[in-house]
Amino acid sequence: MNETTQSQDALRSEARIAHGALHRLRQDLFVDAFAFRPLPPLEDAKISRWVPWLPERLRRWARWLPHLTVGFFSVLVFLAGMADFGPGSLQGLLAAGLAVLVAAAPLLTLFRPVGAYWLSLCAALVGGITDLAFSPYASVFGNTAFPTLLAVMVLVVLRTRPRLAVEMWLVTFGVAGVLTVFIGADPGDLPPVAVFCGAVLIAAAAVRAWREERRQVVETQSVTQEERTRRTLLEERALIARELHDVVAHHMSVIAIQAEAAPYRVKDTPPELATSFATIRENAVAALAELRRILGVVRSADPDAFAESDPEAPQPTLGSLDSLLDSVRGAGLVVEAVVTGSPRPLPQGVELSAYRIVQEGLSNALRHSPGAEARVEISYVLGGLGVRIVNGAPSRLAKPSPGAGHGVLGMRERVQMLGGEMRAEPTEDGGFEVAAFIPVANTAGQTKTGGNRS
Template identity: 85%
Template sequence: MNETTQTQGSLHSEARIAHGALHRLRQDLFVDAFAFRPLPPLEDAKISRWVPWLPGRLRRWACWLPHLTVGFFSVCVLLAMLASSGPGRLHGLLSAAFAVPVAAAPLLTLFRPVGAYWLALCAFVVGGSVDAVVDPWGDVFGNGAFPALLAVMVLVVLRSRPRLAAEMWLVTFAAAGVIMLLTGSGLGQLPPTAFFCAVVLISAAAVRAWREERRQVVETQSVTEEERTRRTLLEERALIARELHDVVAHHMSVIAIQAEAAPYRVKDTPPELATSFATIRENAVAALAELRRILGVVRSADPDAFAESDPEAPQPTLGNLDSLLDSVRGAGLVVEAVVTGSPRPLPQGVELSAYRIVQEGLSNALRHSPGADARVEISYVLGGLGVRIVNGAPSRLAKPSPGAGHGVLGMRERVQMLGGEMTAEHTEDGGFEVAAFIPVANTTGETKAGGARA
């Protein structure tokens, strides 16, 4: 009883496997066999990688190289079959009529790959049957249709999924075996020819699988890089939000304290004025509470972002630039600082962003240009603040850095947040330059000073 049940289960499993194989065969070779699938031209990146020495004018035509190659092969097949036609006008016409579909099949793979296989297979079956009938001792694979069929199968595998190699191999040699049996030809040529074709098709399938795997790896790397860039941008925005919280919270606290103390500085304060000051204080306190709530959300995504630093320490400004320069000099970077214009108090957000830009620029110089000198320029101009960090070419090989470019992304985010402009590019001597301008609204004191200097 158990043996019968196991036998039935084994037969059922084998039937399911066979049904699944036939279903895949039907989906691959019969459903939408003549669907229009044009081969796209080569991408410019591939052309530049394969033939970087090719002039730009010829590079526009190089993208059609696969199409031209297949077309040239089809023309060669047509000429070869016409040249091998026997004497006689009727025989020549029949050979020409047979050569046209054989030569057209490789060309058809550029537009309808599976349909091209069926066209080549039909030409092979017809040609092999005729040759076997005319010459019983002849070779079914001896006519020109079989090399064209093999080339078509290779092109179809390279353009489609690798499993088509096994499916087309089975269909082709099943048809060849049937022709040999019906025409009485010997099966002696079938095993070696089938083995040779299997090696060719397996090689083509391996190339196709390698190309597909490489494409997926490139796509994965692109997605990973985009995700890394997006994460870096979000982290930088979170950092900016935390720093701005400290700046804004300080001013809001001052407003709340002054609004609370103002009524006590005036004798006989009118009730309306006291109410106004109380409203100002309530709004300031509410704004502080909202800021703390938003900061809590930002910090919850990365609670250990400032684990190594004092969260209660004041945010750095340009006044702390000397200590920053001393620290990078201690790390081995030769840096020079130049300040032009008249230093003046700037909004804390501007000073904090300028300090972070200088900090990141010097960090990039240490990381990517070891042994190079650096120069920091701070320009106080009417209407804004200019920051420039430039370093020379590295004197030794830099270690690879997986986060290359993300520091520049953070600097650009800071400058854009303040409505400024920034450039980051390589210099002619092999170094790197970061230049930013952060606009600052003119205050009354600046206007007077500017008028006095004029």
């Protein structure tokens, strides 16, 4: 009883497998067989990679190289089909019609690949039957239609999916075997031709599978890179939010303290004025609480190598530039700092962003240009602040850095947030330059004399 049940289960499993295979065969070769699936032209990136020496004018024509190649092959097939028969005879007319039918199949692969296979298979059958009608010793594979059928099957596999190689091979040689038996032709060349075509189609399927795998890897890498870039921007924005939280919280605290102390500085303060100051203080305290509630979650240790370890420490400004320069000099970087213009008090957000840009620029110089010298320029100009960090070429090999490019993204975020402009690019001598301009409204205050910072 158990053996019978196992046999029935095995038969059901085999039946399901066979049904699934027939279903896939039907979906691949019969359903929408003549659907319009045009072959797109080559991408400009591929042309630049394959033929970088090609002039720019010819590159737009090179995009259509696969189409031109298939068209040229079709012309050769037509000429080869007409070469064996002279014009004027019935055999010549049949050969001309068959040559057109055979040559049309490769062209059709550019637009309707599965339909091209059926057209080519019909042409091969017609060619085999025609040859046998004129010569009883002819072979089903003895005309140009069958090699063209093999070429069409290869093109279809390269254009669609690898499993069509097996499906077309089974259909083709199943039909060829039935035709050979039906007309009584010599089947001696059928097995070797089937083996040869199978090897060719397997090679085409392997190429198609490799291309598909490579495309998926490239897509995965692109998605991963985009995700990494987006995550880096979010982390940098979180860091900026934390710093701005500290700046705004400081000012709101000052407003709350001043509003609380103001009524005691005036004798016999009017009740309306005292109420106004109390309202100002309450709103400032509420704003502080809201800031801490929303942005407090982003308070964390600064991941940068030169950031303060105390998360409660005041945020740095350009006045802290000397300590930053001492830190990087202690790490082995030779750096010169120059301040031009008349230094003046700037908004804390601008000071903090300028400090972070200098910090990140020097960090990049340490990581990517070991042994190079760096120069920091701070320019107080009318309407804004200019920051420039430039370093020379490395004197020794730099160690790989997995975060390459992320610091530049963060600097660009800071500058764009303040409405400024930034440029980051390699220099002609092999170094790197970061230049930013942050617009600042004129602020009254004490000025200092600019000069070199040692």
